[in-house]
Amino acid sequence: MQLNKDGLGDFGWRRMSSGTTKIHHPLAAVVLAGGSGTRFWPRSRKAQAKQVLRLDGERSMIQQTVARLEDVIQDDAVWVITNDLLCPAIEQQIPAIPRERILCEPEARNTAPACALAAFLLEREDPRTVIGVFPSDHAIGDVARFHMILRAAIKLAASGARMVVLGVPPTRAETGYGYIELGASGAPVTVGGESIPVRRVRRFTEKPDRERAMAFLRSGNYAWNSGMFLWSARTLADAIREHAPKMAPLLEKIAAAWRTPQFEQVYRALYPRCESISIDYAVLEPRSAKGESASELYCLPADFAWNDLGSWAALHEFLTESHSCPNRNVIESAGSVQIDSAGCYVFAPGKTVALVGVKDIVAVETGDALLITTREGSQDVGKVVKELQSRGRTDLI
Numbered sequence: 001m002q003l004n005k006d007g008l009g010d011f012g013w014r015r016m017s018s019g020t021t022k023i024h025h026p027l028a029a030v031v032l033a034g035g036s037g038t039r040f041w042p043r044s045r046k047a048q049a050k051q052v053l054r055l056d057g058e059r060s061m062i063q064q065t066v067a068r069l070e071d072v073i074q075d076d077a078v079w080v081i082t083n084d085l086l087c088p089a090i091e092q093q094i095p096a097i098p099r100e101r102i103l104c105e106p107e108a109r110n111t112a113p114a115c116a117l118a119a120f121l122l123e124r125e126d127p128r129t130v131i132g133v134f135p136s137d138h139a140i141g142d143v144a145r146f147h148m149i150l151r152a153a154i155k156l157a158a159s160g161a162r163m164v165v166l167g168v169p170p171t172r173a174e175t176g177y178g179y180i181e182l183g184a185s186g187a188p189v190t191v192g193g194e195s196i197p198v199r200r201v202r203r204f205t206e207k208p209d210r211e212r213a214m215a216f217l218r219s220g221n222y223a224w225n226s227g228m229f230l231w232s233a234r235t236l237a238d239a240i241r242e243h244a245p246k247m248a249p250l251l252e253k254i255a256a257a258w259r260t261p262q263f264e265q266v267y268r269a270l271y272p273r274c275e276s277i278s279i280d281y282a283v284l285e286p287r288s289a290k291g292e293s294a295s296e297l298y299c300l301p302a303d304f305a306w307n308d309l310g311s312w313a314a315l316h317e318f319l320t321e322s323h324s325c326p327n328r329n330v331i332e333s334a335g336s337v338q339i340d341s342a343g344c345y346v347f348a349p350g351k352t353v354a355l356v357g358v359k360d361i362v363a364v365e366t367g368d369a370l371l372i373t374t375r376e377g378s379q380d381v382g383k384v385v386k387e388l389q390s391r392g393r394t395d396l397i
Helices: 061-069 087-093 111-125 143-157 210-219 233-243 247-256 263-273 279-288 312-322 376-380 382-390
Strands: 027-032 078-083 102-105 130-135 163-168 179-191 194-205 222-232 297-301 330-339 345-356 361-365 370-374
Touching: 027 061, 027 111, 061 078, 061 087, 061 130, 078 087, 078 111, 087 102, 111 130, 111 222, 111 233, 111 247, 111 279, 130 143, 130 233, 143 163, 143 179, 143 194, 143 222, 143 297, 163 179, 163 233, 163 279, 179 210, 179 297, 194 279, 210 222, 222 233, 222 279, 233 247, 233 279, 247 263, 279 297, 312 330, 312 345, 312 361, 312 376, 370 376, 376 382
Parallel strands: 027 078, 027 130, 078 102, 163 297, 330 345, 345 361
Antiparallel strands: 130 222, 163 222, 179 194, 179 222, 194 297, 361 370
16 A cells, blocks of 8 residues: 555545434543553654554544544543653644643553542542543554444443453464453344343453463453443442552542642642552452352444554554555555565655565654564564663654
């Protein structure tokens, strides 16, 4: 696939019609946008991380994430959790989101405090509010199907103290994802005349080695953990009170200061005292330990062409699967010559790229840096950032 000189390809944004009826239920979305995206160096930097980059289309990753939600959840019910460095770019890119709902973490504390703070804030407004948690850097190929599954998940999460995770049907023995072991079938959820299957969650397993990942794939009883969750504000707040009792009082104090002149001061004083822990470890794993019948953890199939775009190799995979790419080469440049080369990803805007006798390479050029690696080695690009940091080259990170 050859991208044009502006870095744009034929990436149409599929949307449901503007007349689509929104779900009449208290809803909110929490978009997690605080990551640094080091595996997308040198394009991704601290103040220009991958969620604000146009990696796979005309819109940035966070713009695509918010746009995917707008036919289901109103803009004024979308919250974004990010950091101070990314806040200006995010405010500029998604102006429809009210500024007060873009929270800039004073210190990165992983996903549990971010999700939990939103739960405590929304619990004070309406504890029935169903909250959907969405990472800001995912690609989804079938948006209409995503909407269908999302509506089913909202319906399920609204019907009791239930936690719902969207599980991706695995296609390979991936060691970079968390896995969900599926339990007994639950009553399907009917949306738009279709019955969406529901499974209980038996347990979560974080990033297994290759042998275990192969066993999971062969069993046919596992899903990848997409990182997309739904629950009511009261359900998540109560779970934090139960499983993270040291964190809960801090976040409740921050929530109590919301919309007061003291909010920023309280937020910046207390939030860094929260444990840095993922929502999976803080809540979902201890909840699953209660057993299928008691945990109220459910999984719906995320069968909508999902990719977490976690590396240059993942981006290459997504683009070659969703677009016509001769010899599986993805080249973003002013032009290219390809001779006996295949499976490459090259980003060199404004230049003509010539590939001769190379396979499976990744080359990414910016104004001050050049990355050359293989698709297999692209998982380790984050190590470059650590090395540059140890050398004091903060200008490059």
